[in-house]
Amino acid sequence: MKITIGIDVGGSTTKIVGFRTDGEKRELIEPQFVKANDPVTATYGAFGKFTDENRLAIKDIDRIMMSGVGSSYVKSSLYGIECQRISEFNGIGTGGLYLSGLDNAVVVSMGTGTAIVHATKSSIKYLGGTGVGGGSLMGLSKLLLKADSVEHIIEYAESGDLSNVDLRIKDITKEDNLLTKELTAANFGNVSDMASKSDIALGIMNMVYETVGMMSIFASRSVGVTDIILTGNLTRPAFCADKFDFFNSLKEIYGVNFIIPKLSEFATVIGTSLYGLD
Numbered sequence: 001m002k003i004t005i006g007i008d009v010g011g012s013t014t015k016i017v018g019f020r021t022d023g024e025k026r027e028l029i030e031p032q033f034v035k036a037n038d039p040v041t042a043t044y045g046a047f048g049k050f051t052d053e054n055r056l057a058i059k060d061i062d063r064i065m066m067s068g069v070g071s072s073y074v075k076s077s078l079y080g081i082e083c084q085r086i087s088e089f090n091g092i093g094t095g096g097l098y099l100s101g102l103d104n105a106v107v108v109s110m111g112t113g114t115a116i117v118h119a120t121k122s123s124i125k126y127l128g129g130t131g132v133g134g135g136s137l138m139g140l141s142k143l144l145l146k147a148d149s150v151e152h153i154i155e156y157a158e159s160g161d162l163s164n165v166d167l168r169i170k171d172i173t174k175e176d177n178l179l180t181k182e183l184t185a186a187n188f189g190n191v192s193d194m195a196s197k198s199d200i201a202l203g204i205m206n207m208v209y210e211t212v213g214m215m216s217i218f219a220s221r222s223v224g225v226t227d228i229i230l231t232g233n234l235t236r237p238a239f240c241a242d243k244f245d246f247f248n249s250l251k252e253i254y255g256v257n258f259i260i261p262k263l264s265e266f267a268t269v270i271g272t273s274l275y276g277l278d
Contacts, residue, residue, distance in 0.1 A: 001020050001060075003019070003020055006274070007065070008068040008091065010069065010112070013042075014043060014070070015269040017266060018273065021277065031269060032049065033266075034049065039071070043071075064084070067268065068088055088109075091268040091270075092117050092119075092271060093118075094272075095269070095274070096231055097119050097120075099229070099264065099267055100227075106229070107229045107231060108212065109268055110230060110235060112134050114215065116128055118219075127222065137208045137234070140204045145201055153201050160196070160202025162199070162206060166189060167189030169185055170182065188203055191203075209240060213247050216256075228258050229260075230259065
């Protein structure tokens with residue numbers, strides 16, 4: 001049985017996963033992540049922790065696949081095992097299809113920024129992206145709320161009221177449609193003097209997820225695909241599932257199906273590990 005290791009070296013978080021392969025049979029080894037500012041330190045730390053906790057011997061590791069912005073800082077081998085680098089987009093697409101079980105979908109990686117690819121079993125094409133993502137969420141929250149962690153932002157947002165910050169369709173029309181009246185006309189377009197930190201936190205989260213959602217919908221229309229797989233760290237908050245369930249409820253407007261698969265935050269590193277095995 002051979003073991004393939006995948007490592008995704010991000011700007012602030014490094015993720016690692018493994019697969020035991022025996023012919024067509026593949027067994028996933030539970031993904032892990034470590035935080036470190038230095039990509040080399042993060043890579044060696046993640047590799048050491050992963051192999052130790054899973055009792056993996058160096059001699060049993062067949063290959064190491066790497067992706068992410070920090071992977072270029074790592075030498076060509078890790079503990080004598082050759083490292084093969086792949087495009088992060090290939091990792092995103094491969095991982096999204098694997099986790100969802102689909103053969104054709106738009107895959108969205110919601111990390112510090114947002115990348116969007118069209119993935120099929122035979123090709124992966126980068127469609128574009130946006131600088132709006134986790135970095136925007138953290139940066140705006142630090143600036144406006146002095147909040148320095150996602151947990152603090154979520155805690156603030158739980159008691160927020162969007163009507164104190166956003167201008168919604170129901171604020172500017174007498175439209176009776178119960179679904180469309182909740183759509184946003186302008187993020188932060190109706191900020192009240194009475195807006196609390198909770199209201200602002202919810203407004204920031206709503207703006208980030210709506211921006212990613214609409215970019216994803218436009219991308220899916222460009223390739224004629226309705227299934228959109230959401231991946232990356234921004235899929236973890238419960239607000240994400242609620243927001244994209246709302247998008248899904250508006251089939252007559254958007255006509256797409258947003259999917260958040262299990263282990264969605266590890267999709268890129270899983271795809272990195274699997275890329276090329278087929």
